Amino acid sequence: MNKELYSKLIFEHSRPGRKGYSLPAYDYGTSTEMPRHLQREVKPELPEVDEPTVVRHYTNSSNNNFGVDTGFYPLGSCTMKYNPKTSEKAVGLAGVADLHPAQPEWTVQGALETYYTLQTYLSRIGGMAEFTLNPYAGAHGELTGLMVIRAYHADRNDVARRKVIVPDSAHGTNPASAAIAGYEIVEVKSRPDGTVDTDDLASKLDETVAAVMMTNPNTVGMFEKDIPRIAELVHAAGALLYYDGANLNPMLGVARPGDMGFDVMHINLHKTFSTPHGGGGPGAGPVGVRAGLEKYLPSPRVFRDESGVFHVGKGEKSLGRVSSWLGNYTVFIKALTYILSLGEENIKHVGPLATLNANYIMYGLCDLYKLPIPGPCKHEFVFDGLADKSTGVTTMHVAKRLLDFGFHAPTIYFPLLFHESLMIEPTETESKETLDSFIAVMREIAREAAECPDKVKEAPHSTPMRHPDENEAALHPLTTWKQLQPTY
Numbered sequence: 283m284n285k286e287l288y289s290k291l292i293f294e295h296s297r298p299g300r301k302g303y304s305l306p307a308y309d310y311g312t313s314t315e316m317p318r319h320l321q322r323e324v325k326p327e328l329p330e331v332d333e334p335t336v337v338r339h340y341t342n343s344s345n346n347n348f349g350v351d352t353g354f355y356p357l358g359s360c361t362m363k364y365n366p367k368t369s370e371k372a373v374g375l376a377g378v379a380d381l382h383p384a385q386p387e388w389t390v391q392g393a394l395e396t397y398y399t400l401q402t403y404l405s406r407i408g409g410m411a412e413f414t415l416n417p418y419a420g421a422h423g424e425l426t427g428l429m430v431i432r433a434y435h436a437d438r439n440d441v442a443r444r445k446v447i448v449p450d451s452a453h454g455t456n457p458a459s460a461a462i463a464g465y466e467i468v469e470v471k472s473r474p475d476g477t478v479d480t481d482d483l484a485s486k487l488d489e490t491v492a493a494v495m496m497t498n499p500n501t502v503g504m505f506e507k508d509i510p511r512i513a514e515l516v517h518a519a520g521a522l523l524y525y526d527g528a529n530l531n532p533m534l535g536v537a538r539p540g541d542m543g544f545d546v547m548h549i550n551l552h553k554t555f556s557t558p559h560g561g562g563g564p565g566a567g568p569v570g571v572r573a574g575l576e577k578y579l580p581s582p583r584v585f586r587d588e589s590g591v592f593h594v595g596k597g598e599k600s601l602g603r604v605s606s607w608l609g610n611y612t613v614f615i616k617a618l619t620y621i622l623s624l625g626e627e628n629i630k631h632v633g634p635l636a637t638l639n640a641n642y643i644m645y646g647l648c649d650l651y652k653l654p655i656p657g658p659c660k661h662e663f664v665f666d667g668l669a670d671k672s673t674g675v676t677t678m679h680v681a682k683r684l685l686d687f688g689f690h691a692p693t694i695y696f697p698l699l700f701h702e703s704l705m706i707e708p709t710e711t712e713s714k715e716t717l718d719s720f721i722a723v724m725r726e727i728a729r730e731a732a733e734c735p736d737k738v739k740e741a742p743h744s745t746p747m748r749h750p751d752e753n754e755a756a757l758h759p760l761t762t763w764k765q766l767q768p769t770y
């Protein structure tokens with residue numbers, strides 16, 4: 283078939299004059315007509331299609347995608363998990379969906395109460411004095427937290443603190459946020475067991491350090507058991523300890539960053555508290571602080587007065603705005619719905635189950651995949667590719683072959699500590715049957731790698747797109763079919 287005809291049949295559904303709607307005739311005269319100079323000269327190039335064609339187009343396109351509603355999605359460091367449909371329902375309620383952020387306070391007392399309640403619950407979960415819900419994402423929370431830390435030092439006239447210490451295993455957003463906040467980044471080494479080298483840390487701490495950023499469990503899924511010692515060292519040097527709470531899952535309801543000595547933290551609601559993510563949002567990265575730091579939190583904040591009325595206001599020494607209005611309100615509603623539906627009784631099972639699931643997969647595969655840091659792990663772990671590397675089958679090949687079996691690939695080539703990183707996080711919400719079938723498939727891929735490596739190297743065999751040029755796809759993405767040169 284001719285290339286042009288092929289793309290048209292597949293992608294081009296528009297036919298001149300075809301419509302999927304009808305509107306009543308316009309009968310209000312011509313007085314409301316837009317002034318000539320504001321009118322388009324050229325008609326917009328909109329597709330002209332009938333309703334069934336539109337519905338089929340979007341339904342078929344969505345079937346070409348992969349999501350947590352289609353299959354197991356074990357991305358480490360991203361926590362793609364259960365997104366209860368009840369949360370979506372809560373967000374769709376008229377009292378939530380029809381609000382306008384500029385409404386007067388007295389008309390939105392219920393909304394302010396839900397906001398305040400979530401602030402309070404997160405403070406209890408994190409062991410912090412106060413939370414702001416304003417930041418839009420984890421990275422944004424990190425930046426906000428570092429701005430709080432800077433405001434704290436500036437307020438004490440302690441202005442020589444220009445450095446932020448970050449472990450070499452940290453998520454890339456940690457050094458990036460510190461740089462955006464105007465700090466110099468100092469890296470601290472990990473020990474062979476994946477945890478932070480406390481001697482190396484101690485040698486780098488002095489009166490020029492503003493903060494140390496830690497993730498616990500860290501990004502290789504190891505619990506930083508020296509945290510009390512680290513907190514002591516950091517505080518003795520006059521610096522503050524920041525907790526990257528993207529990995530809060532395995533500790534939820536079991537251990538609290540505030541009790542471990544952390545001063546400032548963020549939580550990714552779109553990871554730990556069930557908001558679906560991917561494709562850029564919306565998310566939320568609330569920031570919590572220990573007592574004494576709440577006055578620096580960004581504005582606006584929600585306060586409750588003695589008579590139980592809620593007000594929007596700002597802290598005494600607030601660092602100002604980091605978001606428009608109060609942040610991503612629908613994400614807060616989903617988080618609150620999730621917390622309330624679990625309740626205090628059940629929330630403490632989240633961490634242990636996430637940990638159990640990760641260890642179950644790790645021990646089910648560690649004879650065939652290389653485990654550089656022996657377990658047990660927390661909620662996620664890293665393999666350094668296949669144990670047998672002689673076949674030339676890489677982590678990239680394994681990831682692509684998984685797609686043929688209906689599984690999303692784990693996170694690959696992160697963390698950078700190993701050449702063939704394959705980072706797996708099942709989350710607490712997957713059943714034993716799902717984990718078993720994932721283990722069976724990973725074992726099957728290892729067998730194929732040994733017996734018919736080309737089959738793995740040429741994967742995926744069954745996806746709508748097979749082998750895009752990865753560099754080209756990132757540098758020059760084709761955003762419309764008109765740019766497409768089909769390969770058939």
Ligand SMILES: *Cc1c(COP(=O)(O)O)cnc(C)c1O
Nearest residue numbers: 359360419420421453455526528
């Ligand atoms: C996801 C993640 C972040 C960044 O969060 P975003 O919401 O993607 O900005 C930071 N640290 C860790 C450990 C993460 O997993």
